[in-house]
Each structure stands twice: as structure tokens, then as C-alpha cells.
Amino acid sequence: MANLIAYVKSGKNRLKVLEILDKQEKLVFASDITDEVGIRVNHMGALLRELTEKGLLNNPNPSNKRQKLYEISEKGKEIVNYFNK
Structure with a gap:
């Protein structure tokens, strides 16, 4: 868990x-x-991919390359709760 906390803390848009x-x-x-965070699409794609690989997000339909959907995982919720105590 400590590694994930450090990972999220080290990037300004991850949290x-x-x-x-x-x-x-x-x-x-x-x-x-992307619209809500205000960063470029290619940067957001890399960020979402990293968060998914770390287990903080779920991509329930990974085969769709054009319109990817995301949801926060239970592990991701724990990280958000840690920072928002």
C-alpha cells in the first residue's frame, strides 16, 4: 500500500x-x-493505462480501443480515502 501511496503522490494528476x-x-x-482534468489526450491515455496497471482503476472493456471506459477499483478507493482523511 505504501508504494501505491508514494506513486499517487509523485504525480500531480494521479490523485x-x-x-x-x-x-x-x-x-x-x-x-x-481528460476534459475535467485539463491535460492532453495522449498524456491522459498514458496516465489511465498506468493507473489501471497498478490496480487503481478498472477497464471493464479493454478490447474497445477507441472508446475506453473506466471505473475506480476498491484499491483506488482506499488510496483516495487515505489522502482525504
Whole structure:
């Protein structure tokens, strides 16, 4: 858990993305997250891929390369709760 906390803390947009997804009650398109965070699409793609690989996000339909949907995982919720105590 400590490694994940350090990972999220070391990137300025990682926690922001997790907090956005934590507030959602539905699956969210990557483009919607990009608009809300205010960073370029290619940077957001890399960020979402990293967060998914770390187990902080779920991508329930990874075969769709054009319109990826994301949701926060239980591990991601724990990280958000840690920072928002």
C-alpha cells in the first residue's frame, strides 16, 4: 500500500483522476476525464493505462480501443480515502 501511496503522490494528476472517478456512480469515458482534468489526450491515455496497471482503476472493456471506459477499483478507493482523511 505504501508504494501505491508514494506513486499517487509523485504525480500531480494521479490523485485528481482517482478523485474524479471516485465521485462517479457509472463508467466514465477517458475523454470525459481528460476534459475535467485539463491535460492532453495522449498524456491522459498514458496516465489511465498506468493507473489501471497498478490496480487503481478498472477497464471493464479493454478490447474497445477507441472508446475506453473506466471505473475506480476498491484499491483506488482506499488510496483516495487515505489522502482525504
